Amino acid sequence: xSIEDLENVALAMVAPGKGIIAVDESTGTxxxxxxxxxxxxxxxxxxxxxxxxxxxxxxxxxxSGAILYDETIRETTSTGEPFPAVMRKAGIIPxxxxxxxxxxLAGFPGDVVTEGLDGLRERLQEYVKLGAQFAKWRAxxxxxxxxxxxxxxxANCHALARYAALCQEAGLVPMVxxxxxxxxxxxLAVSYEVHEAVLRSxxxxxxxxxxxxxxxxxxxxxxxxxxxxxxxxxxxxxxxxTVRVLKSTVPxxxxxxxxxxxxxxxxxxxxxxxxINRLGPHPWPLSFSYGRAxxxxxLKLWAKDTKANVAEAQKIVFARARDNGLAAxxxxxxxx
Ligand code: 13P
Numbered sequence: 001x002s003i004e005d006l007e008n009v010a011l012a013m014v015a016p017g018k019g020i021i022a023v024d025e026s027t028g029t030x031x032x033x034x035x036x037x038x039x040x041x042x043x044x045x046x047x048x049x050x051x052x053x054x055x056x057x058x059x060x061x062x063x064s065g066a067i068l069y070d071e072t073i074r075e076t077t078s079t080g081e082p083f084p085a086v087m088r089k090a091g092i093i094p095x096x097x098x099x100x101x102x103x104x105l106a107g108f109p110g111d112v113v114t115e116g117l118d119g120l121r122e123r124l125q126e127y128v129k130l131g132a133q134f135a136k137w138r139a140x141x142x143x144x145x146x147x148x149x150x151x152x153x154x155a156n157c158h159a160l161a162r163y164a165a166l167c168q169e170a171g172l173v174p175m176v177x178x179x180x181x182x183x184x185x186x187x188l189a190v191s192y193e194v195h196e197a198v199l200r201s202x203x204x205x206x207x208x209x210x211x212x213x214x215x216x217x218x219x220x221x222x223x224x225x226x227x228x229x230x231x232x233x234x235x236x237x238x239x240x241x242t243v244r245v246l247k248s249t250v251p252x253x254x255x256x257x258x259x260x261x262x263x264x265x266x267x268x269x270x271x272x273x274x275x276i277n278r279l280g281p282h283p284w285p286l287s288f289s290y291g292r293a294x295x296x297x298x299l300k301l302w303a304k305d306t307k308a309n310v311a312e313a314q315k316i317v318f319a320r321a322r323d324n325g326l327a328a329x330x331x332x333x334x335x336x
Protein backbone atom coordinates (compact mmCIF):
# COMPACT_ATOMS: atom_id res chain seq x y z
CA UNK A 1 0.00 0.00 0.00
CA SER A 2 1.36 3.42 -0.94
CA ILE A 3 1.57 6.44 1.32
CA GLU A 4 -1.26 7.97 -0.72
CA ASP A 5 -3.50 5.02 0.17
CA LEU A 6 -2.62 5.33 3.84
CA GLU A 7 -3.21 9.06 3.70
CA ASN A 8 -6.63 8.55 2.09
CA VAL A 9 -7.71 6.17 4.86
CA ALA A 10 -6.37 8.58 7.50
CA LEU A 11 -8.24 11.51 5.94
CA ALA A 12 -11.45 9.46 5.76
CA MET A 13 -11.08 8.68 9.49
CA VAL A 14 -11.20 12.40 10.28
CA ALA A 15 -13.68 13.50 7.58
CA PRO A 16 -15.51 16.71 8.57
CA GLY A 17 -18.07 16.13 11.33
CA LYS A 18 -17.10 12.49 11.77
CA GLY A 19 -15.25 10.63 14.51
CA ILE A 20 -14.51 7.14 15.73
CA ILE A 21 -16.27 4.84 18.14
CA ALA A 22 -13.89 2.79 20.33
CA VAL A 23 -15.32 -0.70 20.84
CA ASP A 24 -11.95 -2.24 21.65
CA GLU A 25 -12.02 -2.90 25.37
CA SER A 26 -9.86 -5.86 26.34
CA THR A 27 -11.73 -8.77 27.90
CA GLY A 28 -10.72 -7.57 31.39
CA THR A 29 -12.01 -4.03 30.79
CA UNK A 30 -15.27 -5.02 29.06
CA UNK A 31 -15.95 -7.48 31.87
CA UNK A 32 -15.71 -4.60 34.38
CA UNK A 33 -18.12 -2.49 32.30
CA UNK A 34 -20.64 -5.32 31.83
CA UNK A 35 -20.50 -6.38 35.49
CA UNK A 36 -21.14 -2.77 36.53
CA UNK A 37 -24.53 -2.88 34.74
CA UNK A 38 -25.43 -6.35 36.06
CA UNK A 39 -24.49 -8.44 33.00
CA UNK A 40 -22.33 -11.54 32.96
CA UNK A 41 -19.36 -11.16 30.58
CA UNK A 42 -19.87 -14.18 28.31
CA UNK A 43 -18.48 -14.27 24.75
CA UNK A 44 -22.07 -14.11 23.43
CA UNK A 45 -23.03 -11.07 25.52
CA UNK A 46 -19.85 -9.28 24.41
CA UNK A 47 -20.57 -10.17 20.78
CA UNK A 48 -24.20 -9.04 20.97
CA UNK A 49 -23.25 -5.79 22.72
CA UNK A 50 -20.64 -4.94 20.09
CA UNK A 51 -23.04 -5.87 17.29
CA UNK A 52 -25.66 -3.54 18.77
CA UNK A 53 -23.12 -0.68 18.73
CA UNK A 54 -21.63 -1.05 15.25
CA UNK A 55 -24.94 -1.79 13.50
CA UNK A 56 -26.61 1.40 14.78
CA UNK A 57 -28.74 2.65 11.86
CA UNK A 58 -27.31 5.75 10.18
CA UNK A 59 -24.09 5.59 12.22
CA UNK A 60 -21.94 6.58 9.22
CA UNK A 61 -23.47 10.05 9.18
CA UNK A 62 -21.26 10.93 12.16
CA UNK A 63 -18.89 7.97 12.58
CA SER A 64 -16.07 7.17 10.15
CA GLY A 65 -14.63 4.09 11.84
CA ALA A 66 -14.78 1.71 14.78
CA ILE A 67 -11.92 0.13 16.72
CA LEU A 68 -12.50 -3.57 17.38
CA TYR A 69 -10.84 -5.97 19.81
CA ASP A 70 -9.21 -9.22 18.67
CA GLU A 71 -12.17 -11.44 19.58
CA THR A 72 -14.68 -9.25 17.67
CA ILE A 73 -12.76 -8.96 14.39
CA ARG A 74 -12.91 -12.77 14.14
CA GLU A 75 -16.64 -13.01 14.92
CA THR A 76 -19.78 -12.78 12.82
CA THR A 77 -22.87 -10.69 13.48
CA SER A 78 -26.28 -12.34 13.80
CA THR A 79 -26.60 -12.19 9.98
CA GLY A 80 -23.67 -14.64 9.76
CA GLU A 81 -21.25 -12.14 8.18
CA PRO A 82 -17.88 -11.14 9.71
CA PHE A 83 -17.96 -7.89 11.67
CA PRO A 84 -15.51 -6.09 9.31
CA ALA A 85 -17.66 -6.95 6.26
CA VAL A 86 -20.85 -5.72 7.95
CA MET A 87 -19.10 -2.52 8.97
CA ARG A 88 -17.67 -1.78 5.54
CA LYS A 89 -21.10 -2.24 3.98
CA ALA A 90 -22.45 0.25 6.52
CA GLY A 91 -19.71 2.77 5.61
CA ILE A 92 -17.68 2.27 8.81
CA ILE A 93 -13.89 1.70 8.51
CA PRO A 94 -12.77 -1.32 10.58
CA UNK A 95 -9.87 -0.77 12.98
CA UNK A 96 -8.19 -3.06 15.48
CA UNK A 97 -6.49 -2.62 18.86
CA UNK A 98 -3.15 -4.42 18.66
CA UNK A 99 -1.27 -3.62 21.88
CA UNK A 100 -1.14 -6.10 24.74
CA UNK A 101 -1.74 -3.63 27.52
CA UNK A 102 0.38 -1.70 30.01
CA UNK A 103 2.71 -3.58 32.41
CA UNK A 104 4.81 -2.22 35.31
CA LEU A 105 8.07 -0.70 34.05
CA ALA A 106 10.92 -2.51 35.82
CA GLY A 107 13.03 -0.16 37.94
CA PHE A 108 10.41 2.64 37.91
CA PRO A 109 7.73 2.02 40.53
CA GLY A 110 4.37 3.47 39.47
CA ASP A 111 5.26 3.77 35.77
CA VAL A 112 3.94 1.38 33.12
CA VAL A 113 5.01 0.47 29.60
CA THR A 114 2.78 -1.04 26.93
CA GLU A 115 3.75 -4.48 25.64
CA GLY A 116 2.96 -6.18 22.33
CA LEU A 117 5.80 -5.65 19.83
CA ASP A 118 6.97 -9.28 19.72
CA GLY A 119 5.27 -11.05 16.81
CA LEU A 120 3.43 -7.85 15.88
CA ARG A 121 4.43 -7.99 12.18
CA GLU A 122 2.67 -11.36 11.77
CA ARG A 123 -0.38 -10.30 13.79
CA LEU A 124 -0.78 -7.16 11.65
CA GLN A 125 -0.66 -9.22 8.46
CA GLU A 126 -3.46 -11.38 9.83
CA TYR A 127 -5.56 -8.34 10.79
CA VAL A 128 -5.18 -6.94 7.27
CA LYS A 129 -6.52 -10.25 5.90
CA LEU A 130 -9.42 -10.01 8.34
CA GLY A 131 -10.32 -6.58 6.91
CA ALA A 132 -8.72 -4.01 9.23
CA GLN A 133 -7.62 -0.70 7.70
CA PHE A 134 -6.21 0.99 10.78
CA ALA A 135 -4.78 -0.09 14.11
CA LYS A 136 -4.52 1.35 17.61
CA TRP A 137 -1.82 1.11 20.30
CA ARG A 138 -2.37 2.77 23.66
CA ALA A 139 0.45 3.91 25.92
CA UNK A 140 -0.48 4.95 29.46
CA UNK A 141 1.22 7.82 31.27
CA UNK A 142 0.41 8.21 34.96
CA UNK A 143 0.80 11.49 36.81
CA UNK A 144 1.77 11.31 40.51
CA UNK A 145 4.48 12.66 42.83
CA UNK A 146 7.01 10.27 41.29
CA UNK A 147 5.65 9.65 37.80
CA UNK A 148 6.02 9.84 34.89
CA UNK A 149 9.78 9.35 34.73
CA UNK A 150 11.46 10.50 31.52
CA UNK A 151 12.43 6.83 31.04
CA UNK A 152 8.76 5.80 31.02
CA UNK A 153 7.89 8.53 28.52
CA UNK A 154 10.74 7.49 26.21
CA ALA A 155 10.07 3.75 26.51
CA ASN A 156 6.38 4.23 25.67
CA CYS A 157 7.03 6.59 22.77
CA HIS A 158 9.71 4.28 21.37
CA ALA A 159 7.22 1.38 21.43
CA LEU A 160 4.53 3.56 19.81
CA ALA A 161 6.92 4.49 17.01
CA ARG A 162 8.06 0.87 16.44
CA TYR A 163 4.38 -0.16 16.28
CA ALA A 164 3.55 2.70 13.88
CA ALA A 165 6.36 1.73 11.49
CA LEU A 166 5.19 -1.89 11.47
CA CYS A 167 1.60 -0.78 10.76
CA GLN A 168 2.63 1.28 7.76
CA GLU A 169 4.75 -1.60 6.44
CA ALA A 170 1.64 -3.82 6.68
CA GLY A 171 -0.62 -1.24 5.00
CA LEU A 172 -2.47 -0.12 8.12
CA VAL A 173 -2.88 3.46 9.34
CA PRO A 174 -1.40 3.61 12.84
CA MET A 175 -3.45 5.45 15.44
CA VAL A 176 -0.85 6.36 18.06
CA UNK A 177 -2.35 6.91 21.50
CA UNK A 178 -0.26 8.26 24.35
CA UNK A 179 -2.94 8.61 27.05
CA UNK A 180 -2.08 10.87 29.96
CA UNK A 181 -4.49 9.64 32.64
CA UNK A 182 -6.89 11.96 34.46
CA UNK A 183 -6.37 10.07 37.75
CA UNK A 184 -4.73 12.14 40.49
CA UNK A 185 -4.88 15.56 42.10
CA UNK A 186 -2.62 17.40 39.65
CA UNK A 187 -3.79 20.70 38.21
CA LEU A 188 -4.13 21.87 34.60
CA ALA A 189 -0.58 23.25 34.49
CA VAL A 190 0.93 19.89 35.46
CA SER A 191 -1.23 18.11 32.88
CA TYR A 192 0.04 20.61 30.29
CA GLU A 193 3.70 19.99 31.16
CA VAL A 194 3.32 16.23 30.98
CA HIS A 195 1.44 16.39 27.67
CA GLU A 196 4.12 18.64 26.25
CA ALA A 197 6.94 16.26 27.25
CA VAL A 198 5.07 13.20 25.97
CA LEU A 199 4.10 14.69 22.61
CA ARG A 200 7.63 16.03 22.00
CA SER A 201 9.06 12.60 22.76
CA UNK A 202 6.44 10.89 20.57
CA UNK A 203 7.06 12.96 17.43
CA UNK A 204 10.82 12.67 17.87
CA UNK A 205 10.45 8.84 18.13
CA UNK A 206 8.16 8.71 15.07
CA UNK A 207 10.79 10.65 13.14
CA UNK A 208 13.60 8.33 14.32
CA UNK A 209 11.62 5.26 13.16
CA UNK A 210 10.87 6.71 9.69
CA UNK A 211 7.12 6.84 10.29
CA UNK A 212 5.29 8.84 7.62
CA UNK A 213 3.18 11.39 9.44
CA UNK A 214 0.88 11.78 6.41
CA UNK A 215 -0.39 8.25 7.07
CA UNK A 216 -0.69 8.48 10.86
CA UNK A 217 -3.46 9.58 13.25
CA UNK A 218 -2.80 10.86 16.78
CA UNK A 219 -5.23 9.83 19.51
CA UNK A 220 -4.66 12.32 22.29
CA UNK A 221 -5.90 13.02 25.78
CA UNK A 222 -7.10 16.51 26.61
CA UNK A 223 -5.15 18.78 28.93
CA UNK A 224 -7.38 18.56 31.97
CA UNK A 225 -6.97 18.80 35.76
CA UNK A 226 -6.78 15.49 37.66
CA UNK A 227 -10.08 14.02 38.87
CA UNK A 228 -9.12 14.71 42.53
CA UNK A 229 -7.86 18.25 41.94
CA UNK A 230 -9.87 20.82 43.94
CA UNK A 231 -9.27 23.42 41.24
CA UNK A 232 -11.13 22.09 38.15
CA UNK A 233 -10.49 24.18 35.05
CA UNK A 234 -13.51 25.42 33.12
CA UNK A 235 -14.34 24.23 29.62
CA UNK A 236 -12.67 27.11 27.80
CA UNK A 237 -9.43 26.73 29.79
CA UNK A 238 -9.25 23.02 28.95
CA UNK A 239 -9.86 23.83 25.28
CA UNK A 240 -7.27 26.59 25.21
CA UNK A 241 -4.57 24.51 26.95
CA THR A 242 -5.26 21.48 24.76
CA VAL A 243 -5.02 23.44 21.52
CA ARG A 244 -1.89 25.26 22.73
CA VAL A 245 0.00 22.09 23.58
CA LEU A 246 -0.98 20.42 20.30
CA LYS A 247 0.06 23.44 18.23
CA SER A 248 3.43 23.57 19.93
CA THR A 249 4.25 19.86 19.52
CA VAL A 250 2.35 18.25 16.61
CA PRO A 251 3.53 18.78 13.01
CA UNK A 252 0.97 20.14 10.55
CA UNK A 253 1.69 17.19 8.18
CA UNK A 254 -0.45 14.94 10.38
CA UNK A 255 -3.89 14.32 8.74
CA UNK A 256 -5.79 14.55 12.01
CA UNK A 257 -6.09 14.22 15.76
CA UNK A 258 -8.85 12.43 17.65
CA UNK A 259 -9.43 12.64 21.40
CA UNK A 260 -10.18 9.89 23.88
CA UNK A 261 -12.76 10.55 26.58
CA UNK A 262 -10.71 9.06 29.42
CA UNK A 263 -13.41 9.12 32.12
CA UNK A 264 -15.00 12.49 31.30
CA UNK A 265 -18.80 12.52 31.42
CA UNK A 266 -20.67 12.41 28.12
CA UNK A 267 -21.50 16.10 28.42
CA UNK A 268 -17.94 17.15 29.32
CA UNK A 269 -16.39 15.18 26.47
CA UNK A 270 -18.75 16.80 23.96
CA UNK A 271 -18.51 20.31 25.45
CA UNK A 272 -14.68 20.20 25.51
CA UNK A 273 -14.48 18.99 21.90
CA UNK A 274 -16.90 21.70 20.82
CA UNK A 275 -14.95 24.44 22.64
CA ILE A 276 -11.70 23.15 21.09
CA ASN A 277 -13.18 23.46 17.61
CA ARG A 278 -14.67 26.89 18.30
CA LEU A 279 -11.06 28.07 18.73
CA GLY A 280 -10.27 27.05 15.13
CA PRO A 281 -9.38 26.94 12.35
CA HIS A 282 -6.61 24.55 13.38
CA PRO A 283 -3.80 22.92 11.37
CA TRP A 284 -5.60 19.53 11.52
CA PRO A 285 -9.17 18.25 11.97
CA LEU A 286 -9.76 17.73 15.72
CA SER A 287 -12.34 15.02 16.28
CA PHE A 288 -13.15 12.18 18.68
CA SER A 289 -12.39 8.52 19.22
CA TYR A 290 -14.52 8.03 22.30
CA GLY A 291 -15.20 4.80 24.11
CA ARG A 292 -17.00 5.48 27.38
CA ALA A 293 -18.42 8.87 26.35
CA UNK A 294 -19.98 7.22 23.27
CA UNK A 295 -21.39 4.03 24.76
CA UNK A 296 -22.00 4.25 28.53
CA UNK A 297 -25.62 5.51 28.42
CA UNK A 298 -26.56 3.03 25.68
CA LEU A 299 -25.02 0.15 27.64
CA LYS A 300 -27.07 1.01 30.73
CA LEU A 301 -30.33 0.82 28.79
CA TRP A 302 -29.36 -2.26 26.77
CA ALA A 303 -28.39 -4.13 29.96
CA LYS A 304 -31.98 -3.93 31.23
CA ASP A 305 -33.18 -6.11 28.32
CA THR A 306 -30.53 -7.18 25.82
CA LYS A 307 -33.12 -8.30 23.24
CA ALA A 308 -36.00 -5.82 23.53
CA ASN A 309 -33.88 -2.69 24.05
CA VAL A 310 -31.58 -2.95 21.01
CA ALA A 311 -33.34 -0.29 18.92
CA GLU A 312 -33.69 2.15 21.84
CA ALA A 313 -30.04 1.68 22.84
CA GLN A 314 -29.00 2.31 19.23
CA LYS A 315 -30.96 5.58 19.27
CA ILE A 316 -28.78 6.68 22.19
CA VAL A 317 -25.59 5.65 20.34
CA PHE A 318 -26.77 7.64 17.32
CA ALA A 319 -27.52 10.70 19.47
CA ARG A 320 -24.04 10.56 21.06
CA ALA A 321 -22.48 10.22 17.59
CA ARG A 322 -24.50 13.17 16.29
CA ASP A 323 -23.61 15.40 19.27
CA ASN A 324 -19.92 14.56 19.03
CA GLY A 325 -20.00 14.97 15.24
CA LEU A 326 -21.44 18.47 15.71
CA ALA A 327 -18.80 19.20 18.36
CA ALA A 328 -16.09 18.14 15.88
CA UNK A 329 -17.34 21.06 13.76
CA UNK A 330 -17.76 23.42 16.72
CA UNK A 331 -21.51 23.46 16.03
CA UNK A 332 -22.88 21.69 19.13
CA UNK A 333 -24.91 23.49 21.74
CA UNK A 334 -26.04 21.89 25.00
CA UNK A 335 -29.71 20.98 25.23
CA UNK A 336 -30.09 20.42 21.47
P1 13P B 1 -12.32 6.23 26.38
O1 13P B 1 -12.91 7.25 25.45
O2 13P B 1 -13.34 5.48 27.20
O3 13P B 1 -11.18 6.78 27.17
O4 13P B 1 -11.71 5.08 25.46
C1 13P B 1 -11.05 5.40 24.31
C2 13P B 1 -9.97 4.43 24.08
O5 13P B 1 -9.96 3.74 23.10
C3 13P B 1 -8.89 4.36 25.08
O6 13P B 1 -7.86 3.59 24.58
